[in-house]
Amino acid sequence: MVKPRATKSVTAQSIFINCPFDDPYKPILRAIVFTIVASGFRPRCALDSTDSAEIRVKKIADLIRDCDWAIHDLSRVESNKDGIPRFNMPMELGLHLGARLFGGRRQRRKQALILDAREHRYDVALSDISGQDIEVHDNRPERAIRCVRNWLSENRPPGTPPLPGVKAMTSDYRLFQKQIVVALRKQRLDSLEELSHSDLLWSINDWITERAGQLSF
Amino acid sequence: MYTLACTLPKPHIRSMSTPAKKNGRTHPLPATGHPVVYRGVKIAPMSGSRSDTARAIRDALRTEYRHSSGKTTRD
Numbered sequence: 001m002v003k004p005r006a007t008k009s010v011t012a013q014s015i016f017i018n019c020p021f022d023d024p025y026k027p028i029l030r031a032i033v034f035t036i037v038a039s040g041f042r043p044r045c046a047l048d049s050t051d052s053a054e055i056r057v058k059k060i061a062d063l064i065r066d067c068d069w070a071i072h073d074l075s076r077v078e079s080n081k082d083g084i085p086r087f088n089m090p091m092e093l094g095l096h097l098g099a100r101l102f103g104g105r106r107q108r109r110k111q112a113l114i115l116d117a118r119e120h121r122y123d124v125a126l127s128d129i130s131g132q133d134i135e136v137h138d139n140r141p142e143r144a145i146r147c148v149r150n151w152l153s154e155n156r157p158p159g160t161p162p163l164p165g166v167k168a169m170t171s172d173y174r175l176f177q178k179q180i181v182v183a184l185r186k187q188r189l190d191s192l193e194e195l196s197h198s199d200l201l202w203s204i205n206d207w208i209t210e211r212a213g214q215l216s217f
Numbered sequence: 218m219y220t221l222a223c224t225l226p227k228p229h230i231r232s233m234s235t236p237a238k239k240n241g242r243t244h245p246l247p248a249t250g251h252p253v254v255y256r257g258v259k260i261a262p263m264s265g266s267r268s269d270t271a272r273a274i275r276d277a278l279r280t281e282y283r284h285s286s287g288k289t290t291r292d
Binding site for chain 2: 013037038039040042161162163164168172179180182183184186187189190195196198199201202203205206207208209210211212213214215
């Protein structure tokens with residue numbers, strides 16, 4: 001099925017997350033997704049839909065095309081237990097940079113945040129981007145919140161209200177985690193770690209809706 | 218006996234002559250709900266359908282917040 005292109009307003013609010021999906025990375029992914037939603041943007045990633053018949057690289061390319069923003073986490077360039085590093089994330093970063101270099105006017109406006117777990121590691125692993133600013137999250141969700149929030153705040157369109165501060169966002173994220181765990185336990189559902197990406201997105205959105213109602217009282 | 222290539226059926230031409238059948242929706246589902254303002258930021262409602270799990274979590278959160286604020290939450 002041919003998917004229609006996203007409208008201009010949707011692409012302007014969409015952030016493509018190019019990151020590992022392994023279990024140790026999940027706390028960082030959840031923190032990044034929360035920060036994106038709490039900043040008024042829409043997170044997109046390969047977990048959005050699970051169509052086994054879809055060609056993966058095409059799906060990724062469509063996501064990159066439809067998102068004006070992207071977060072690329074290169075923290076899995078280290079070798080795994082078989083001695084092989086993951087090349088997916090650098091490849092998808094390459095697709096993003098290619099779209100920005102050779103794409104149309106809209107594609108050339110793309111913004112990117114490149115993350116890594118350790119400082120200056122990319123200088124060796126991916127020296128082609130060594131001149132670019134890379135943020136380090138140190139494998140800590142709170143640091144990831146800071147990186148994403150600050151990047152979105154610095155690059156937000158002129159005239160838009162400032163984003164909540166790092167402290168407010170981090171404390172809200174902690175509260176979300178606490179309350180969602182209670183909600184899951186009450187409903188006898190699986191733990192937060194087992195929640196599907198779609199359910200996590202809905203939960204964050206619902207929690208923010210309820211929290212916003214409480215903050216406005 | 219030989220068959221000329223031009224007399225063979227051309228399924229690709231037939232399929233091209235008819236419009237491709239849409240086997241699914243081509244546009245995203247409209248967003249349900251209203252935007253909310255959270256710490257000064259406008260949060261758009263999500264689009265698409267929510268699972269039973271997500272519905273259960275929403276109900277639990279609503280109940281929790283209704284108890285904590287002592288007020289009813291909006292639908």
